[in-house]
Amino acid sequence: MxxxxxxxxxxxxxxxxxxxxxxxxxxxxxxxxxxxxxxxxxxxxxxxxxxxxxxxxxxxxxxxxxxxxxxxxxxxxxxxxxxxxxxxxxxxxxxxxxxxxxxxxxxxxxxxxxxxxxxxxxxxxxxxxxxxxxxxxxxxxxxxxxxxxxxxxxxxxxxxxxDGGIPLDRNALCLKAIMRSTWLHDAITELSGTNPTALMLNASNRSTPYFSLEGEGGPFGDSTVEFMPESKNDPTPSGTRGKKRPLITETFSVVAPSGSHGRIRQRYKFDMLKRAGRAMALATKVSVRQDQQGVLSLQFMIDLGDGANNGARRDDTDAAAAPLSPGSVAFVDFRFVPLLGDEEGSDSDADTGEEFDVQELNNVSP
The missing domain is CATH 3.70.10.10 (Proliferating Cell Nuclear Antigen)
Structure with missing residues (x-):
């Protein structure tokens, strides 16, 4: 038997x-x-x-x-x-x-x-x-x-x-943004033209640039892609501190460490970021997160198009309007350790609470 x-x-x-x-x-x-x-x-x-x-x-x-x-x-x-x-x-x-x-x-x-x-x-x-x-x-x-x-x-x-994963401290995030993945893919593709060795992530909720990606160290010079704010002419609401976000983001939050003047800047090896290129091109949305140690997480939500197992496929207009059922989407997460000076940082602490933030991405309309 x-x-x-x-x-x-x-x-x-x-x-x-x-x-x-x-x-x-x-x-x-x-x-x-x-x-x-x-x-x-x-x-x-x-x-x-x-x-x-x-x-x-x-x-x-x-x-x-x-x-x-x-x-x-x-x-x-x-x-x-x-x-x-x-x-x-x-x-x-x-x-x-x-x-x-x-x-x-x-x-x-x-x-x-x-x-x-x-x-x-x-x-x-x-x-x-x-x-x-x-x-x-x-x-x-x-x-x-x-x-x-x-x-x-x-x-x-x-x-x-x-010790099976690069740890991301979800309780100490300094950057959190959700955006359409094609915008990020286009930015990385644009920066690739100068063949950079490092990518500088620059973000702030106080002053421009609110969110930008810079390619550094390439043989053809440095290059920058800046995501423009919602509007340069919007008045600041009375009684509140004006906080703008890049136009292309649906969620944008920056909690910079003290003494950094409200801005975070972190470098990553560019070739490593390109490992996420296929997921970046296929995904509907991406959640960009960075913790206080500089670990970067790119979590991609991929609409599988034809549902879980029934062969029924939604067209693009339905994908934009209708909520996604659990079986019709999947999530791919990339973690990146920052560059520390000329060395690549490495953290061996455990990440025992690793989960995909399915609900968070599903709640944001594409």
């Missing part, structure tokens, strides 16, 4: 899984943790940049995890994310339409039924994990053709509870 696997999940859209995992595929291996609420993937490089994505159980038509009552998750393990992506696209998953969607995410134009993107929407993906330490089995089925791949699993380098 064959033992029941400890974990089984089935998705009717391998494309969704491939898209989310490719956003963080900037390193060879990913650490995986299977919990009662979904699957968490984490990729890091040199302890200065980390990419996280969470595949919520709502993305799967079947999600079975056999744990004891006192257990919340399986022991973490690592796999080759490169091999996983190759498996998911074994039937030729194509890129989404190249036409630009001003709200981010997938374009509503998929061509006719014979175009590659349309054909790529089919296929189911079954993920099976027999027991801790066993291979992770991926089964892709397209029509009458079935392909099964057994991927070796490895011990995780660090348990998430101990």
């Amino acid at each position: 064959v033992d029941q696997p400890v974990f089984t999940a089935v998705s009717t859209s391998a494309r969704q899984l491939h898209t989310l995992l490719r956003c963080i595929a900037f390193s060879q291996r990913a650490e995986v943790q299977i919990t009662r609420s979904g699957i968490r993937f984490s990729v890091e490089e040199a302890r200065v940049v980390q990419g996280l994505t969470f595949l919520d159980k709502a993305l799967f038509s079947t999600f079975n995890l056999n744990l004891d009552e006192d257990q919340h998750s399986l022991p973490p393990f690592s796999i080759s994310i490169v091999a996983l992506l190759e498996t998911l696209q074994i039937f030729g998953i194509a890129e989404t339409s190249a036409s630009r969607n001003p709200y981010g995410g997938f374009s509503s134009s998929y061509g006719n039924a014979f175009t590659a993107p349309a054909l790529a929407l089919g296929g189911t993906c079954r993920i099976t994990y027999q027991h801790a330490g066993a291979p992770l089995t991926i089964t892709i089925q397209e029509g009458s053709v079935t392909t099964t791949c057994e991927m070796n699993t490895y011990d995780a380098h660090d348990a998430y509870e101990d």
Whole structure:
């Protein structure tokens, strides 16, 4: 008698899984943790940049995890994310339409039924994990053709509870902004033209520039993208201190440390910021946060376009007006350690309270 696997999940859209995992595929291996609420993937490089994505159980038509009552998750393990992506696209998953969607995410134009993107929407993906330490089995089925791949699993380098993530102190944030992700993507693309070595984040709630990004150290000189305030001519309300925000932001808060004259300035390695480029281009919205230690978090909300598993796809106008259901969006989070002088800072403290701020982003209209 064959033992029941400890974990089984089935998705009717391998494309969704491939898209989310490719956003963080900037390193060879990913650490995986299977919990009662979904699957968490984490990729890091040199302890200065980390990419996280969470595949919520709502993305799967079947999600079975056999744990004891006192257990919340399986022991973490690592796999080759490169091999996983190759498996998911074994039937030729194509890129989404190249036409630009001003709200981010997938374009509503998929061509006719014979175009590659349309054909790529089919296929189911079954993920099976027999027991801790066993291979992770991926089964892709397209029509009458079935392909099964057994991927070796490895011990995780660090348990998430101990030292598995770059810490972000949510109780000591000095910058918090929510904006359309395409604005941030355009700014980073513009700065890339001078090939900078560092990115300076400059923010204030008292004086201009309220929010700007500066590329420094490039062979063609420095460059700056400044996000303009709401209005240069708006009068200050009587009895209140005028606090403006950049026009393109929906939420903007700066709590600068004492003695900094209400302004924060922090540098990051530019090449590391580019690791988030794919998520930046696909996302609908982004939450930009920085804590008092300088750790930067870019959390992207990606509208999956075709719902959780029903194949129904909303057009761009619906995406702007209607609230997003839990299964129709996913979140990808990047963490960056700041540059300290000429050295890259590194913090080894644990982040035991890591969660995706799903409710916060969902409450802000795109």
